[in-house]
Amino acid sequence: MSSIIEDLIARKVFNNRGEETIEVDVITTSGFGRASAPAGKSRGKAEVVYYPQGGVDAAIKKVDELIAPELAGLNADFQEEIDNSLHEIDGSTNFKNIGGNTAFSISLANAEAAANSHGLLLFQFLGGNAATSLPYPLGNCISGGLHARGKSPDFQEYLALPHGAESFLEAASANTLIHKKIGDALKKKSESFNGGKSDEGAWIANIDTVRAFDVIAKACEEVGNEMDFECGFGIDAACSSMWKEKEEKYVYENEGVKRDSGEQLEFLLDLIEKYHLTYVEDPFHEEDFESFAELTRKSKNCLICGDDLFTTNTERLNNGIKINAGNAIIIKVNQIGTLSDAVETIETAQRHGYDPVVSHRSGDTCDWHIAHICVAYKCPIIKTGVVEGARIAKVNELIRIEHFLGNRAKMAHLKIR
Numbered sequence: 001m002s003s004i005i006e007d008l009i010a011r012k013v014f015n016n017r018g019e020e021t022i023e024v025d026v027i028t029t030s031g032f033g034r035a036s037a038p039a040g041k042s043r044g045k046a047e048v049v050y051y052p053q054g055g056v057d058a059a060i061k062k063v064d065e066l067i068a069p070e071l072a073g074l075n076a077d078f079q080e081e082i083d084n085s086l087h088e089i090d091g092s093t094n095f096k097n098i099g100g101n102t103a104f105s106i107s108l109a110n111a112e113a114a115a116n117s118h119g120l121l122l123f124q125f126l127g128g129n130a131a132t133s134l135p136y137p138l139g140n141c142i143s144g145g146l147h148a149r150g151k152s153p154d155f156q157e158y159l160a161l162p163h164g165a166e167s168f169l170e171a172a173s174a175n176t177l178i179h180k181k182i183g184d185a186l187k188k189k190s191e192s193f194n195g196g197k198s199d200e201g202a203w204i205a206n207i208d209t210v211r212a213f214d215v216i217a218k219a220c221e222e223v224g225n226e227m228d229f230e231c232g233f234g235i236d237a238a239c240s241s242m243w244k245e246k247e248e249k250y251v252y253e254n255e256g257v258k259r260d261s262g263e264q265l266e267f268l269l270d271l272i273e274k275y276h277l278t279y280v281e282d283p284f285h286e287e288d289f290e291s292f293a294e295l296t297r298k299s300k301n302c303l304i305c306g307d308d309l310f311t312t313n314t315e316r317l318n319n320g321i322k323i324n325a326g327n328a329i330i331i332k333v334n335q336i337g338t339l340s341d342a343v344e345t346i347e348t349a350q351r352h353g354y355d356p357v358v359s360h361r362s363g364d365t366c367d368w369h370i371a372h373i374c375v376a377y378k379c380p381i382i383k384t385g386v387v388e389g390a391r392i393a394k395v396n397e398l399i400r401i402e403h404f405l406g407n408r409a410k411m412a413h414l415k416i417r
């Protein structure tokens with residue numbers, strides 16, 4: 001058995017939006033790994049640069065001419081060494097020369113190749129025998145904001161979180177039922193609703209920002225009663241895209257309202273209390289650490305999660321930790337570029353009581369590696385939509401992992417349970 005890297009092969013493939021993306025194969029003496037990169041639509045400013053100038057074609061050329069010759073002969077087992085080499089070859093702080101998505105695909109394909117060389121599944125290779133806990137699926141049911149077209153709620157995502165489930169399969173089933181009930185309710189509520197869905201498979205409807213809570217609340221309550229466990233819910237407010245710097249206000253276009261930071265805080269506290277929200281992501285824009293801290297202090301039993309705020313970056317997370325801004329963090333490996341960087345952020349989060357929420361991107365492929373990352377590093381939540389091919393690829397992989405683990409499988413520890 002040998003994990004020595006023999007070659008890297010890069011190609012252009014497409015994501016679920018039909019956008020070009022990069023896929024990389026890493027071939028070792030005894031194994032093989034493959035990964036393809038996702039793409040965000042509401043990106044954080046502090047994310048790494050996805051591609052070098054020239055896009056995916058230029059990235060592929062870099063792999064062929066520059067990166068493959070450098071990595072050949074190295075041992076895929078030593079992930080940090082591979083990831084450090086990627087940083088060295090790139091030479092910048094934000095992967096602008098080889099592309100963060102190039103680094104992402106090589107990094108994850110390498111991890112997969114190492115696991116495969118040892119005849120192990122990725123989560124076993126990365127997490128060992130102790131990796132037996134499954135995440136709760138946080139599933140997008142209604143899309144708004146930058147993820148929708150035309151009139152739709154101002155918040156970007158309304159998400160179900162069936163945190164009372166005793167197994168991943170049960171939780172994923174609850175999400176599919178909630179998603180379906182919401183579709184039925186929207187049909188009754190909105191004449192213009194035609195069953196349209198966003199990239200993430202969530203419904204798009206012309207309903208207002210606050211009424212959308214009533215719809216998801218009812219669906220979660222009904223499914224919770226039917227399945228006999230608690231189904232919570234929350235939002236990704238994605239407020240960087242609502243924040244207008246010049247006016248210093250959050251603009252709710254659908255609602256026709258503007259709120260300054262203080263009003264935004266009060267509005268969100270009211271929503272958390274009224275609807276018993278268990279999850280609120282990016283309630284303020286990406287530089288407002290103080291308001292995140294205030295909301296975290298004043299709200300109860302709710303995960304206050306930073307996505308654009310932290311961009312999976314340990315340094316930004318450390319800034320948040322200093323003032324207790326948030327108590328959860330979105331982990332998107334392609335915001336930072338490599339698996340080692342993301343793992344450093346996950347471990348920093350866990351040391352300081354922040355729940356890591358491993359997430360897809362709105363533009364994604366059927367790559368399922370994030371399912372393994374959750375289990376390997378005991379992350380309590382996976383955010384990956386309910387329906388649509390690229391989402392189901394990850395959900396089904398977790399169902400397979402749970403099945404594989406048999407009676408060793410258990411649900412992860414979640415603060416708000």
Ligand code: PGA
Binds near residue numbers: 039043236238307
């Ligand atoms: P994305 O956004 O479009 O950048 O993937 C998803 C999110 O904000 O969580």
Ligand code: ZN
Binds near residue numbers: 236281307308
């Ligand atoms: Zn987000």
